[in-house]
Amino acid sequence: MKKKLAEIIKKAVLELFDLEQADFAVEYPKDEKFGDYATNVAMVLAKKLGKSPMEIAEAIKLQITNYKLQTFEKIEVVAPGYINFYLSEKYFQNKVVEINLEKEKFGEGEAEKKEKIMVEYSQPNTLKEFHIGHLRNVLIGSTIVEVLRKAKYNVVAANYIGDTGSHIAKCLWGIEKFHANENLDAIENKAEFLGKTYTQAVQAIGENPNYEQEFKSLQNKLEDGDIKLQALWQKTRQWSLDEFHSIYELLGANFDVYFYESEEEIEGKKIVPELLERKIIEKSEGAIIANLEEYGLGVLVLVRKDGSALYGLKDIPLAIKKFDKFEIDTSIYLIDVRQDLYFKQLFKILELYGFNKKFVHIGYDFVTLKGGEGMSSRKGNVILARDLISEIISKVEVKFPNSPDPLSIALGALKFTMLKYSTGTKIEFDIEESVKLEGATSPYVQYAHARICSILKKAEEAGVDFAKADLSLLIHEKELSLAKELDKFPELIEEISKTYEVQKIPYYAIRLADKFHSFYSACKVIDEENLELTKARLNLITAVKIVLAETLNLIGVSAPEKM
């Protein structure tokens, strides 16, 4: 509707005034009493046209009124020059019908988009533990994927596993040093063992310079293909991958393709001569670097002086492969904001290489612990994803002993909490706060859904057939307010598919649930005295149920029938 209205306004403006184009905004007014949509077009044009905003607004209002569109109930001009549009009740009543017809397809993009987008996210390092900081990435990433799909983009969800590099060597060294005599295969929680050993190794190496030597020599042996170490690498790598897959399954995150750093490393080394030849990179202080000072991007080291490859070198062939092999148009990297400079450097190198494509880095700020510093696997001051989930489950069980599915409520609460922050906000994680289940949380939204299901079940048991209903009976303030919120859903999808502002989904879900709860206490749906109104309202809440479930679905939260 927003788009349509913008076109109508533009048409009116261009007909009325001698203009090439018009720049203006169509927005939701702050208050419903100012109508359903408002535009500032008159104020924007005032100066250019040398007329007062009110005068222009009146002229536009008259022009649009002459179109005799049934969509509008009223068009109003208000000082200092707003034009407020009031949509008709009929429009919203029809919207309810439309949603019930389209069902879960409501809100989808109108046509398949031509653009193919790859979203790379998660990128965990093997042998490190999966902590709650990693959760933010997975949850934002899978939400972006879902939203883009809903908006009808062709999306490839990609993961890039960090299965090589010094952190691996450190952990393997730690195993050999401290756990050589243990039967590794018998360890029950292998992921935890690896994580702990990694932290142990980092600390030991930091404290004892001799260990530094030992670990370095192990790293060299590993890179030279030492058979025993290779086997250990393979085995532990698989343990980590198994753990990651299990966590993704728990969270409902899916990937279409996995890339591995250990494979890209080989490709990266192949293009070094060409990059050197073309003077995109150079030798410096024994290392190979890209000097990007002239672009204000500093220096990026690609190859260490010992000849080993760094992450930048691996990202170059991978970036190219994504376009060439997968035929994508846009490549999105979801990685925390601390790597912002790195991505600017990477994209610049690719540009200099002649690979000028659409690259996007979506950065989000990291997760810290309340009262502490940033979580770091190296320091071992982490809260593991699994531990947090267990803790939330136990809270749910205590608070709602009859809950049929505490796991999905707990996961919902976690996802919602993680996603409701904008990406520029650091999340100061407070476990106590995160497991609260009242207010702006997923249970609030899920509860609305469960309440609807409960009413629908009751209606079904009473044998009410509401397939045919007179929706024009929906004139109550709370009913229309609900329908108006439903109408905004497609615009929300469209917006987020362009801005990636995923926090808007939880906020939308809260607003919709809020309006439902408010309607629920003001209006009785099933009213034996008034069967026609009952049918109309059953249609309304069915539409609300569809949109609530779809909204939750986008952020991977279940919509329970019962709570």
Added chain:
RNA sequence: GCGCCGGUAGCUCAGUGGAUAGAGCAGUAGCCUUCUAAGCUAUUGGUCGCAGGUCCGAUUCCUGCCCGGCGCACCA
């Protein structure tokens, strides 16, 4: 030093070139013989970090400053 991000109610956070700046939590006062009170209704609470500038209009854009975080050559 240079760069990026943040500074909005007691707390945690949304939001916006425009109409009285919002939500949750916390506080206060109410609401379960009625479709689930994980709920509803009402209410207290803000010089939108500071100072300038642009604009008809700035919390929003620009500049400077202050505070916090992060990044800037061999981690990813």
